[in-house]
Structures are given as structure tokens and as C-alpha cells.
Amino acid sequence: xxxxxxxxxxxxxxxxxxxxxxxxxxxxxVGDSVIVGRRHYPAKQVGQVITRQDPRDFSTGEVLRAMTxxxxxxxxxxxxxxxxxxxxLQRASAMLGGSESA
Numbered sequence: 001x002x003x004x005x006x007x008x009x010x011x012x013x014x015x016x017x018x019x020x021x022x023x024x025x026x027x028x029x030v031g032d033s034v035i036v037g038r039r040h041y042p043a044k045q046v047g048q049v050i051t052r053q054d055p056r057d058f059s060t061g062e063v064l065r066a067m068t069x070x071x072x073x074x075x076x077x078x079x080x081x082x083x084x085x086x087x088x089l090q091r092a093s094a095m096l097g098g099s100e101s102a
Contacts, residue, residue: 001013001066001069001070003065003066003069004062005047005051005053005058005062005063005066006051006053006057006058006062008051008053010050010051010066012050012066012070013070014070014071014072016050017036017046017050017067017070017072018036018037020049020050021036021037021039021041021046021049021050022037024041024045024049026039026040026041026042026045027041027042027045028042029041029042030042031043031044031060031077032060032064032074032075032076032077033074033075034046034063034064034067034072034073034074034075035072035073035074035075036072040075043060043063043064043067043074044060044063046063046067047060047062047063064076
């Protein structure tokens with residue numbers, strides 16, 4: 001399958017990706033990941049290995065899109081809800097049972 005990563009076209013196959021990633025030790029996953037075989041790899045590491053490009057040249061989205069089209073399972077971290085900012089006055093008022101709205 002032809003896919004574009006970092007503005008360069010690549011002809012990738014699932015078998016080819018499995019062969020390329022064989023023997024590659026996964027880095028710790030802290031963000032988006034791709035499951036190749038039985039291992040979880042960071043998306044940037046997979047992109048770097050299969051394209052031989054600097055990981056700063058492509059996005060995780062490009063790698064996840066290509067790997068999903070090839071049939072690999074990809075995981076993304078859910079977006080965290082924005083933390084509610086409470087100033088000290090509101091916090092003290094809430095602790096005393098007062099109204100939180102100002």
C-alpha cells in the first residue's frame with residue numbers, strides 16, 4: 001500500500017513492517033502507540049524505523065493513519081479534560097460552605 005509520511009511516498013505492507021520491526025526493542029510508550037506483533041511501540045519509533053527518517057520530520061498522526069490502513073492496532077491517549085482553576089478565595093469560600101460562583 002502506498003502512503004505518504006513526511007511528504008515522501010512509501011510502499012508499505014503489513015508483512016514488510018513486521019519484518020522491519022523484528023528485533024527492535026520497544027522504547028517506553030508515553031503517548032500514541034502501535035501494536036506490532038505482541039509488542040507496543042511508540043508511534044514515532046515505528047515511523048522512524050520504517051521510514052529511516054528523523055522523528056521530527058513526521059507526525060504521529062501520519063504513522064497512525066498508515067499503520068491503521070495496514071491493519072495494525074493503534075492506540076491514542078485520550079485528551080485530558082482541562083483542569084478547573086480555582087483561586088484561593090473561591091476555595092476558602094467552598095470550604096466554609098459558601099457559594100462557589102463569583
